[in-house]
Amino acid sequence: MQTPYRLGFACQYRHPQGSETLKEVEALQRGYNPRTTTLRWLGSVAASEAEAKLLGIIEHNLAAQLQLLAYVASLPAPLHMLRLSSDLLPFYSHPEWAAFYRAPSVVARLEAGFAAIGAQARAADIRLSFHPGQYCVLGSDKPQVVENSLAEFEYHADMIRWMGYGQRFQDFKCNVHIAGRLGAEGVRAVWPRLSEVARHCITFENEEKTYGIDACLQLADLAPVVLDIHHSWINEDRRIAPDSPRVQAIIDSWRGVRPVMHYSQPVERLQALGFAADAPLEMDAVLAQVGKTELYGHSAMMWNQVVNRYALAFLDRFDMMFEAKDKNLAVLAFYRAYLQG
Template sequence: MRWLREHKDEAEQRQWDIMNHNAAAAVRMIERVATLPEGRRMVRLGSEMLQGYTEASWIDWWQRTEIQDHLARIFAPIGETARRLGVRLSFHPGQFCVLASEHDVIVERSILEFEYHTDMARWMGYGKSWHDSGFKINVHLSGKGGVTKFLKTLGRLSPEARNLISIENDEMTNGIDSTLLVAEHVALVLDIHHHWINSGEYITPADPRAQRVVESWRGVRPALHYSVSREDILVGHDHRVRPDLDGLLAAGFKKQKLRAHSDMMWNTACNEWALTFGDQWDIQCEAKGKNLASEQVYNQRLAQA
């Protein structure tokens, strides 16, 4: 954004170049992911595909009719390719997207940001029905306004946004018990690492709370987020043993450190636990190593079969 401000004569052409490149790159990435085994055919698209879409000095430019029409043309192949090849897509707006904030100005900005992601999904052909093709735009249930403020904000979203939104349990504040309070209104994503940080519990697929999360998807295959604490925090920890949160906290470890995602899925015992969800859920690995970490978990599943 600094570059765009400092090079005003070139800024609009640069925006055209970026949007065209990112749309074409998304199609190529989906085509690549489609060659992977079925359980790994998932892509989380980046929020930065369109630079400054909600930024005050660029909003009017992005909303120009010719720009919107062009975006619809270049994003349509992304959705068409994903549906044709059976690749599940998602967005995950940043944690500054707080739909339940107690501050109305933050809610207004968050709605604008969420609808930006909805615009991209709409151009791709999603949002016409409840999580069509498994597409989701996932955010945390965060903000001191809680469930009441979230439901109020939810009613202000576009129909497509309400069809695509999913809510994830948080590791520090709003855990599963909180997200289940909105299960009748939105699909829920179960983040099992967040739940472990929040409670110390290794939840199981048979847990009634997990099954209520499944039911929130209304027949669509649910999504599960999986991660583990960082290797450089739990140095020397036996990879064959699941970490014990209470023991780690008693030893002086801090939740703020333990919550961070690892580079790779180094703990085979945790991987084995996460894989127990595989028959009913799409397991989406959240790790700095991204596709390499996902492959690591998938290969362990093959070895266990």
């Protein structure tokens, strides 16, 4: 039986520190988390050595995702939700490494490796997603940035397709911000250039600076809107009401698929400035102590209880992706504090 809601974490596993040293904890985490390298290093060695290094990283990253999925599968069903890392295939969309990634032996390995990841996720009923980085700017007014952004998004679409997703509307979520000087209209202009897999999976998330909820809703005819309640608070200086008509418009943009929202809190430093964990965070009071840019960062844990209760008011209609520095530990603590029977 499917759980009525899901809570998820993003990209990295954090091991709870008990009697282990920090070094021991870091060693325990390595098997779950991806590795990468730099273009500079790859260019500093012979081609054969660079390719061998990259193949080793790819093998590690594929195995790490399987281990991470096994961990998520061991959690209670409401926690079967995970954002996969975008860094699984270093420099996949970079022109210098295009030939390497098109080699038949590499393609065969990637197809098999990602198929195993998709099969494991479906077997455990884990809802998956990606979130390409903020350099993926489909609405840029610079043609080369648009080309690079399309290539980066199609890199994610390839991984999605190999996992067996992207076959129908929102069987997998791949989330981006609108971004770029051309904004929503720029995104609309490049939309036909995205592959069918990409168009099935893309979502648009409101951000804290320029393109908020209303900008995302301008694209609701193309793709669903991911509501980020922390970004909305910063962008509009007040919290969106759970019963707002705009929330219903966001839900409608998902066309019957259960919506996903993002949840984060400002950094814990606010507590040292007098904001108690059991007291409201009102924007006027916060801005009297810190600049707004300090609110862009994410907290380690979901420390403010009032904001947590506000977030819970959305859970009857949304799955919730936590964007917290302590990753799975933050989700587990929230679940145990507010939802575990």
